[in-house]
Amino acid sequence: MAIPDFQTLNRPLLEYAAGADERRLRDAHDALADAFDLSEEEREQMLPSGRAKLFYNRVAWAATHLKKAGLLEAKRRGVFAITDAGREAIKSGPARITNRYLERYQGFLDFRYQRNNGPADNAEESTPSSSSYDDEQTPEEVLEIAWKTIRGNLEIDLLDQIKQVTPDFFERLVVDVLVAMGYGGERNDAARAVGKSGDGGIDGIIDEDPLGLDVIYLQAKRWEGVVGRPEIQKFAGALQGRRAKKGVFITTSSFTREALEYASLIDNRIILLNGRRLARLMIDHGVGVSTASVYELKKLDSDYFLDE
Incomplete structure (x- = not known):
């Protein structure tokens, strides 16, 4: 039930x-x-x-x-x-x-x-709205639903903005997100050969960790239509040509079911990152966004009132 x-x-x-x-x-x-x-x-x-x-x-x-x-x-x-x-x-x-x-x-x-x-300073502040009189959600649920709605709208706005940037800017944006997530070490030398590798399926290379113990190969494209299996196969082939095992394919659009299935079955570890997920990562790691307001939700500290 x-x-x-x-x-x-x-x-x-x-x-x-x-x-x-x-x-x-x-x-x-x-x-x-x-x-x-x-x-x-x-x-x-x-x-x-x-x-x-x-x-x-x-x-x-x-x-x-x-x-x-x-x-x-x-x-x-x-x-x-x-x-x-x-x-x-x-x-x-x-x-x-x-x-x-x-x-x-x-x-x-x-x-x-x-x-x-x-009494409150004014009547409006002391009276709940009629729409919330018999809410089925708890106050925390109402707060979190509102937060989720605001965040969802921000994701849409952010993705619309991403689709308008130049290809070079998009590739830099991708690197910024990965660096903010902890990949690549310093921003200045995080990515190598972005857009200049000459390998048809690879746009760039980034260190998996600050020490460069392993590398991740990137494909970052602003895509108009849905990305299908052939594009992922091409990327996987490029990885095999480099004897690479890890790759991230990032697009502003989305992936077909066949593309997702193919990526999950091959030996190479390829992460498919669609536009909406990229926007979520940008929000989570503070790339391309700024803090508008901060609300602290506090609770009673019962331990403080324990009589020793």
């Missing part, structure tokens, strides 16, 4: 808490995953950032909202218990306990409208 959103987890989490004097959050993760019959793949599914498991994140946020409403209470780190208000919510509350339902509790209102430190 689909992974339930965090509001759907509110009542099951309350009912789980009601079954014992205290519950550990880590045990709640597994118990609710079992209750919803989640597959192993669903249990392991990550947030877009890859830093936390999606289902565990949703359980944690359900617990946070229930605590803010006073239906659960924190006993100690990672341990919670149901309150009398929580038992009453199980008894008289709806089948699906949502944020809208939780707004009958003052603690949740203070949390949701950020009123812990008095």
Whole structure:
């Protein structure tokens, strides 16, 4: 089944808490995953950032909202218990306990409208938008989805720009990306014979490491159409002529299924890098992009408050 959103987890989490004097959050993760019959793949599914498991994140946020409403209470780190208000919510509350339902509790209102430190400077800042009133995503999911959308748009813009540069500039760009990834040592002598090797299938050579213990052969082309198997075969043949085992074929377009299959079957290790992946690497390694804004997401350091 689909992974339930965090509001759907509110009542099951309350009912789980009601079954014992205290519950550990880590045990709640597994118990609710079992209750919803989640597959192993669903249990392991990550947030877009890859830093936390999606289902565990949703359980944690359900617990946070229930605590803010006073239906659960924190006993100690990672341990919670149901309150009398929580038992009453199980008894008289709806089948699906949502944020809208939780707004009958003052603690949740203070949390949701950020009123812990008095009134906000203006009404708009203290009121969530109607579109987010019953969001199925946790705040982290909303943040990461927005980040992923912005990054995706940047990849498209970056690739459009790459397609407009000259062939010589594109070859230099490729070298810049590889150097930023740790290949080739110093930028000034990173690549050799780029565009001048005279070998029909090779545009340049770059050291695999700063010491030059091994080399990687490059083919870097701005391509209008999809790159097919014949071009990869030509590149592989050029590598064999040099007794080379490693190559990177980079294009602004993409590769056919036959080209991908061929590259995966031959003895030479050839990496096929399409335009979208090149754009992602440029973003990851700061080539051709600059930082517009930085947002730090911090969490409570519980260890700091431990009384030695």
